Amino acid sequence: MAQADQQIQNASGSSVRADLNNNFDALFSNNSGSSEPSTTTAFMWFADTTNDALKIRNAADSAFIEVGTLSETNLGLALKASPTFTGNVGVPAGTVSSLPIRRSDDTNTGIYFSAADTLDIATGGTRRAHFDTNGITIRDRKALRLRDTSNSNFVAIQAPSNVSSDVTLTLPSTDGNANDVLQSDGSGNLSFAALPQAVPTGSVHMMATTTAPSGYLKCNGAAVSRTTYSDLFAIIGTTHGEGDGSSTFNVPDLRGEFVRGWDDGRGVDSGRSFASSQSSANLQHNHTATATSTSSVTDPGHFHNVAYSNSDSGDGVIEESGTGLSGYEPTEVATTGISINTALIPISINNQGSEARPRNIAMLYVIKT
16 A cells, blocks of 8 residues: 655655655555545545445545455446446437446347436337326326236226327325215316215115015015114115114005006195005096997887676675676776886996006016115
8 A cells, every 4th residue: 555745746756766665565555545645636546445345536536436356356347237427427428229227138228318407218119108396107008007015917007999189087186985086177176075865765666576675675565674764764764674673674565456647736636745644546437328229119009908707606706707897997008108228238247356557567676775
């Protein structure tokens, strides 16, 4: 190790020689030592044995810049698995076909700088991503993949095939609530909102099946849990039955029923309370009929003949025979105006059931829970 003041004394021969040797030793050993040389000049070398570093003096002669590691092969400047750089590393801007930062065995994949304040990533000889002060641009409809913790699956975000103009979506500033959905204000600002219920709780529907789908119950009058079906209980309460009075309530029983719209003050079906039942009935009415043919008999007047005789049958009574009784005349012929119409129009009502009903098809009523 040697360091010198870089000055040659004005002295006799042996002193000058010694001074020359000291300066040569310092020069040849790169001013090696455990501390910085006391005399410095711009661009001089310094082998820092304390920090195992080779350093060079900066142009302003104000500080040493570390160049490499003394104990490393090639001063540690050769590429290694995890190189450590101190200070700034400048590279050319490059192009997609001439990448300044790349793998030594792959000239098509790496990083370059297309303009100031930008960074571009190329794979396979094509620019895929662009970073600038506006954000990150992923080109050619490539997806942004977000891997799970096991790195076995991902969620991808990808642009549509064609976009007529730029679209910016701004995410919400809160987490939202369970079952919320994202909605836009029309300008790309997203926010969480409660999911509109497509089918309101308590609505009744017909099903062309014999079973109720998920989220529905049969309208069979069953008593169900007020806790399990709390949403439905909050809507219909005990309107259709209070169940056990504490933990259950009844759903409507629409089996075999025709459903009628509640009058609600209109006056067509007045006096009805909501969800009340109504017995079968027919509107009061008359039936008329017209005969297509008749036959009649008109009485022109008539008389009755009474037979009698004068013979004695041995009973002491004398019977007479003739066309009339003694002292009476036969009835006179007269028109009475009595007609007998023989055209009978039968009207019959077939009793085929216990109710009045139109033609119908049996379906299953269900209620949304």
